[in-house]
Amino acid sequence: xxxxxxxxxxxxxxxxxxxxxxxxxxxxxxxxxxxxxxxxxxxxxxxxxxxxxxxxxxxxxxxxxxxxxxxxxxxxxxxxxxxxxxxxxxxxxxxxxxxxxxxxxxxxxxxxx
Amino acid sequence: xxxxxxxxxxxxxxxxxxxxxxxxxxxxxxxxxxxxxxxxxxxxxxxxxxxxxxxxxxxxxxxxxxxxxxxxxxxxxxxxxxxxxxxxxxxxxxxxxxxxxxxxxxxxxxxxxxxxxxxxxxxxxxxxxxxxxxxxxxxxxxxxxxxxxxxxxxxxxxxxxxxxxxxxxxxxxxxxxxxxxxxxxxxxxxxxxxxxxxxxxxxxxxxxxxxxxxxxxxxxxxxxxxxxxxxxxxxxxxxxxxxxxxxxxxxxxxxxxxxxxxxxxxxxxxxxxxxxxxxxxxxxxxxxxxxxxxxxxxxxxxxxxxxxxxxxxxxxxxxxxxxxxxxxxxxxxxxxxxxxxxxxxxxxxxxxxxxxxxxxxxxxxxxxxxxxxxxxxxxxxxxxxxxxxxxxxxxxxxxxxxxxxxxxxxxxxxxxxxxxxxxxxxxxxxxxxxxxxxxxxxxxxxxxxxxxxxx
Numbered sequence: 001x002x003x004x005x006x007x008x009x010x011x012x013x014x015x016x017x018x019x020x021x022x023x024x025x026x027x028x029x030x031x032x033x034x035x036x037x038x039x040x041x042x043x044x045x046x047x048x049x050x051x052x053x054x055x056x057x058x059x060x061x062x063x064x065x066x067x068x069x070x071x072x073x074x075x076x077x078x079x080x081x082x083x084x085x086x087x088x089x090x091x092x093x094x095x096x097x098x099x100x101x102x103x104x105x106x107x108x109x110x111x112x113x
Numbered sequence: 114x115x116x117x118x119x120x121x122x123x124x125x126x127x128x129x130x131x132x133x134x135x136x137x138x139x140x141x142x143x144x145x146x147x148x149x150x151x152x153x154x155x156x157x158x159x160x161x162x163x164x165x166x167x168x169x170x171x172x173x174x175x176x177x178x179x180x181x182x183x184x185x186x187x188x189x190x191x192x193x194x195x196x197x198x199x200x201x202x203x204x205x206x207x208x209x210x211x212x213x214x215x216x217x218x219x220x221x222x223x224x225x226x227x228x229x230x231x232x233x234x235x236x237x238x239x240x241x242x243x244x245x246x247x248x249x250x251x252x253x254x255x256x257x258x259x260x261x262x263x264x265x266x267x268x269x270x271x272x273x274x275x276x277x278x279x280x281x282x283x284x285x286x287x288x289x290x291x292x293x294x295x296x297x298x299x300x301x302x303x304x305x306x307x308x309x310x311x312x313x314x315x316x317x318x319x320x321x322x323x324x325x326x327x328x329x330x331x332x333x334x335x336x337x338x339x340x341x342x343x344x345x346x347x348x349x350x351x352x353x354x355x356x357x358x359x360x361x362x363x364x365x366x367x368x369x370x371x372x373x374x375x376x377x378x379x380x381x382x383x384x385x386x387x388x389x390x391x392x393x394x395x396x397x398x399x400x401x402x403x404x405x406x407x408x409x410x411x412x413x414x415x416x417x418x419x420x421x422x423x424x425x426x427x428x429x430x431x432x433x434x435x436x437x438x439x440x441x442x443x444x445x446x447x448x449x450x451x452x453x454x455x456x457x458x459x460x461x462x463x464x465x466x467x468x469x470x471x472x473x474x475x476x477x478x479x480x481x482x483x484x485x486x487x488x489x490x491x492x493x494x495x496x497x498x499x500x501x502x503x504x505x506x507x508x509x510x511x512x513x514x515x516x517x518x519x520x521x522x523x524x525x526x527x528x529x530x531x532x533x534x535x536x537x538x539x540x541x542x543x544x545x546x547x548x549x550x551x552x553x554x555x556x557x558x559x560x561x562x563x564x565x566x567x568x
Contacts, residue, residue: 047415047467048408048455049345 001096006061008081008089016080023076033060039087160375161247167371170364171254177360182265184354185466189548190269191558197264201280205257208285217289223300259288259319265466266323273553275532305494306513310372312429312479313517320473321521329529332463343458358417365424388431392443396423399447418467419447426479433493438486446475484510
């Protein structure tokens with residue numbers, strides 16, 4: 001089992017959802033996030049004072065998948081989120097030790113599925 | 114069926130119209146015979162309505178101040194600033210009822226009045242013939258405006274209990290004494306000093322009180338870095354602030370045009386209203402152009418401050434200047450306001466909403482502008498400087514403005530220092546970081562909304 005964490009541009013969320021659905025990945029968590037990478041944030045000003053580096057608004061996806069869906073999910077996220085510009089985002093894949101479904105107590109592969 | 118009904122209906126109408134006309138004419142004649150119209154009481158009635166409508170408009174400005182100040186600060190202090198705005202009008206009403214009106218408009222010496230405590234023992238009407246209670250309400254609303262200006266300058270860190278004490282004392286003592294000098298038959302009015310609707314009385318008083326208050330209070334936590342560089346602490350609701358500025362602009366028509374105190378001279382009211390609007394608009398344009406040029410972007414908060422600056426400045430001269438002069442006064446005010454905001458940041462004086470540049474600096478500018486652009490043909494004692502180069506009126510205006518500034522600096526400085534060593538002027542650091550809403554009031558302005566900010 002793996003946990004896929006992806007940071008993407010907020011306006012690409014709908015595209016990513018569509019491509020994930022096409023790849024039959026239907027389960028995900030989405031949260032708003034702030035951050036910056038190669039874009040180095042941006043500048044804002046208020047009453048003549050420039051802000052220091054400002055974090056950009058991003059969307060964070062978390063998807064827990066079984067081994068056979070890892071590559072499919074990654075490909076789907078890239079397909080939906082890629083524009084070719086800096087700021088498109090990053091995908092992290094980490095090992096997932098356990099997964100429990102609260103309602104039934106199912107564990108592991110069954111709980112993810 | 115349908116056309117027939119319509120026909121009979123219109124016939125009914127035709128029959129009844131002459132009868133109605135006759136009865137209206139007859140009743141008009143009858144009332145004219147029974148009760149002849151008394152022009153004097155009709156005039157008094159109209160003047161009273163005008164002054165009261167203006168008083169209601171000036172009262173509504175309290176909402177404007179509340180929205181501007183709430184919008185310009187952080188969400189965590191919104192409940193606190195609105196409580197201050199709300200309660201300072203209550204305190205101003207109390208102070209101006211018990212003591213303030215007597216000090217300002219009572220008979221007395223050149224410095225303060227000594228009759229009419231708690232509105233008792235007054236003549237039924239003022240010298241200009243308005244019922245005294247209507248005049249009191251109009252003036253009490255002005256007093257509340259002066260008191261509430263300070264809340265913005267000292268926002269986000271001043272203790273609520275200290276604010277209650279301050280707002281009572283400024284409305285009961287400080288504001289009425291300056292008011293007496295200028296509007297109550299005191300030494301400045303004897304000199305020929307002219308402040309039509311209160312650039313000095315209301316705005317310089319409030320703005321300079323905010324200046325000395327914010328200096329004594331020191332900047333907000335995190336506003337200036339150790340090297341002295343200013344940090345931006347952005348507004349939490351620009352829409353609220355915009356609504357507030359529109360309300361103030363609207364209310365200002367009552368503030369200035371209502372200060373005619375009479376409907377007798379329509380030309381005067383028209384001139385005042387037009388000049389008020391021209392200065393406001395040009396102040397907004399000048400401020401946004403200045404901000405655009407200096408900071409690279411057209412900053413709405415500056416445009417709004419600039420409009421208010423134009424309104425503040427034109428308040429003194431609006432009755433005695435030509436419209437082109439109102440435009441010039443507004444433009445200069447808009448520029449002063451933007452440069453003033455920058456200048457205060459250089460001095461590390463933290464004024465979250467721009468109360469000092471708008472009300473203090475532009476109140477002074479408006480007062481002095483009377484001596485430059487005023488015309489004796491429009492009711493001023495002497496022509497302004499540009500009409501024949503007579504510096505007399507300009508000198509009088511400067512004396513008046515300087516005296517008011519000095520009086521406010523000394524009295525309010527002393528008051529804030531006294532409050533500081535007794536009940537304390539500022540909340541502690543932990544409370545300031547968490548927000549005054551929870552620390553002072555135990556409640557939030559936006560309950561149920563998650564407000565997360567690192568500033």
